[in-house]
């Protein structure tokens with residue numbers, strides 16, 4: 001299969017004293033949906049703008065469909081970008097907003113008409129073609145912005161937080177719509193977001209960035225179940241993964257504040273040089289109601305389908321997700337346990353996962 005987008009050893013700094021992207025590498029296959037996710041300032045928009053040609057690199061190479069792109073101008077890269085602020089032309093109706101880019105490229109009128117109607121149909125905005133942007137809702141405007149990218153039938157779509165301005169419900173709808181679009185078009189899409197739920201639900205593959213450094217690349221379930229390090233473990237998933245600090249005693253017992261667990265069956269821990277580490281456990285992997293750990297239940301948050309239980313063991317906070325429907329009284333001591341095959345261990349110093 002051909003590489004759709006390939007970035008090699010990309011380094012970017014805007015100023016002499018700070019590197020924003022550190023030696024970034026990725027090969028994106030034709031038709032893939034890749035999400036770049038990370039906290040604010042991690043460099044994800046910079047990377048997208050580098051692919052689009054809106055930003056130069058300090059060093060490194062950019063290829064699109066096998067062609068070297070470093071010196072190719074944005075308009076000749078055959079990509080379309082959708083931003084957070086849709087930047088529609090206010091004085092033009094929807095039809096002309098969609099047609100504008102094609103007119104600039106001197107596409108024949110009949111062809112323009114065909115493509116605009118096709119895109120409007122895909123996005124279910126055919127009835128809105130005569131309206132001006134100010135006569136549209138936020139969600140409709142965002143669909144027009146999408147349509148503008150769609151009509152160009154580009155090789156690659158780039159999205160920079162396109163849903164951030166929409167309310168929560170609309171965001172979920174548009175998420176589905178973009179996914180459907182990808183399913184139908186099978187065009188390469190690269191999507192930037194700080195929202196881990198968007199990343200998980202949309203990406204075939206997600207790349208987690210932190211301070212301009214790739215932390216992990218994988219499909220959503222891999223990244224969720226086997227995070228490379230504590231950053232990924234806590235960034236992906238909500239409520240976040242719990243971390244409990246402790247020591248390994250005689251390579252067979254993990255001992256932390258209020259907790260002592262037999263870890264004889266984890267051979268990776270035998271080879272360990274350090275004896276201080278973190279145990280990581282996801283909220284849904286804590287079993288509530290029976291077990292060897294006595295936890296103080298402080299607060300419960302019933303959500304209907306599940307309850308979020310805020311525990312304390314020793315001095316450490318622990319959040320569990322309980323789907324049993326059982327009602328627990330706060331300020332009581334409740335036995336809990338961890339699903340043994342879901343317990344992860346991380347090096348305290350580096351945050352890297354040991355096993």
Ligand SMILES: Nc1ncnc2c1ncn2[C@@H]1O[C@H](COP(=O)(O)OP(=O)(O)OP(=O)(O)O)[C@@H](O)[C@H]1O
Nearest residue numbers: 014015020038039040041042043044045046047194
């Ligand atoms: N034009 C610029 N000049 C100088 N520094 C910049 C410029 N653009 C971005 N930066 C810096 O580069 C870093 C990465 O910015 P970037 O916008 O890529 O991050 P981001 O992950 O997209 O963040 P956000 O989600 O907040 O948009 C930040 O520290 C930012 O301050």
